[in-house]
Amino acid sequence: MSFLIKNVTVVTLNSHREVIENGAVLIKKDRIEAVGDSSTLSAQCGDETEIINGHGQVVLPGFVSAHNHLGYAVFRGRAEDVGHAPTHRLYLPMSGVISNEERQVIGSLAVVELLRGGVTTVLEMEEDAELFAPFIEKSGIRALIGVMVNDLNLDALARGETVFDPAARELQLEKAVGLAQRWHGKSDHRIQAILAATGLSTSSPELLDSLRAFADELRLCISIHLGFGERDLVKRVHQAKQFEFARDHGVLGSDVVAVHCFEVDEAEIDILAETGTRLAHCPHMNQFRGEVAPVQRMREKGIQIGLGIDNYFSDYFEVLRSCLASARIHAHDPEVFSAYDALAFGTIDAARVLGLDDEIGSIEKGKKADLQMIDMATLGLTPVNDPVTTLVYHGHAKDVKTVFVDGNLVVREGVVQTADQADLIHRAGDAANNAWQKFRERHGAYAAPPPN
Numbered sequence: 001m002s003f004l005i006k007n008v009t010v011v012t013l014n015s016h017r018e019v020i021e022n023g024a025v026l027i028k029k030d031r032i033e034a035v036g037d038s039s040t041l042s043a044q045c046g047d048e049t050e051i052i053n054g055h056g057q058v059v060l061p062g063f064v065s066a067h068n069h070l071g072y073a074v075f076r077g078r079a080e081d082v083g084h085a086p087t088h089r090l091y092l093p094m095s096g097v098i099s100n101e102e103r104q105v106i107g108s109l110a111v112v113e114l115l116r117g118g119v120t121t122v123l124e125m126e127e128d129a130e131l132f133a134p135f136i137e138k139s140g141i142r143a144l145i146g147v148m149v150n151d152l153n154l155d156a157l158a159r160g161e162t163v164f165d166p167a168a169r170e171l172q173l174e175k176a177v178g179l180a181q182r183w184h185g186k187s188d189h190r191i192q193a194i195l196a197a198t199g200l201s202t203s204s205p206e207l208l209d210s211l212r213a214f215a216d217e218l219r220l221c222i223s224i225h226l227g228f229g230e231r232d233l234v235k236r237v238h239q240a241k242q243f244e245f246a247r248d249h250g251v252l253g254s255d256v257v258a259v260h261c262f263e264v265d266e267a268e269i270d271i272l273a274e275t276g277t278r279l280a281h282c283p284h285m286n287q288f289r290g291e292v293a294p295v296q297r298m299r300e301k302g303i304q305i306g307l308g309i310d311n312y313f314s315d316y317f318e319v320l321r322s323c324l325a326s327a328r329i330h331a332h333d334p335e336v337f338s339a340y341d342a343l344a345f346g347t348i349d350a351a352r353v354l355g356l357d358d359e360i361g362s363i364e365k366g367k368k369a370d371l372q373m374i375d376m377a378t379l380g381l382t383p384v385n386d387p388v389t390t391l392v393y394h395g396h397a398k399d400v401k402t403v404f405v406d407g408n409l410v411v412r413e414g415v416v417q418t419a420d421q422a423d424l425i426h427r428a429g430d431a432a433n434n435a436w437q438k439f440r441e442r443h444g445a446y447a448a449p450p451p452n
């Protein structure tokens, strides 16, 4: 299938940060065949090409979310004000009551929300990530998927103790490697596998060493939450400094996506930089936890940074704004980063963090056709003046009209084409209600008591 998107403003995100007025993008099969002037490209395309007249619209590369937990959409409206220890008060208790079918339908809704809002690539890591793989494949989104492992003994955890359990370790590694063997490279490499761990305090050194060995053997990248409030716990559990421990057990490096890193000092930033570790920065989520990563300092040190949505949320434009706002508040400086920098963090830079910048992240000839179109003739986006600044500060997921992934038209006129959107909203709502009813019966409230 071929498409010509014409009469549009093309924000390319190429290395010259080129923006083409009256531009056009020619898509052939899964790739971008040409980018340029609208009348020139119109003359080039054949009769079999579907023409999309994008007058008044802006074309951007699809957003790349370098960190998500799709099934955690179930916590929307219940987790945001819970404060510390959501893992103990919500995530672990919920995993004891929610069914696989409920998790699947809620995760599917999260995928549809991402596509609808212009997110074309997602890194999904979760305890049972493979549950979501079939719908990810069907939906058309590009994804890196990994089982998020830990090897805690859960009975000991309930008593407030950290005890590592070799049997749990073996089981989790089997799940993680099994997902990779079944899904890596599927749908013409639109789906890739990763290896993932929850964090350092929930992993034994043996677990981390094994992840590294499998990553090398299977040539997969690793993603792990780091520097996210674990410093004291890591010291207690492993008698080690967190980033040194991570480095010594193979979970820092140029094939590692570290998530969060808001709890870092200067020496730790140096370790990240020296090892070439990449950062998934989740400012929208973290600001509500009262945290912000020192991304300006990290960028000065040469660390590759891309944005991630993380839990509950789905509007990537909010993440762009949170990135700017939190960095400026952190620095007390209104000139830290520009709208263009934020957009780059969310597209080409995030693609680089995932090792996919040769294929996606910008609108350039030869790259995969992963892009979104936004109608600017709408309330909130007029006058446009500068398309990048206006979209970054004023755009919303609901303003996205058209989305392509891998050359496939997955959103048309604001409606996802690869799933029944209305049916999914209905079924996911019911599934969440059921799950929360079971949660409340078991725990007496919509959050378990805080840990001692």
Ligand SMILES: [Zn+2]
Pocket: 067, 068, 069, 225, 259, 310, 311
């Ligand atoms: Zn996370």
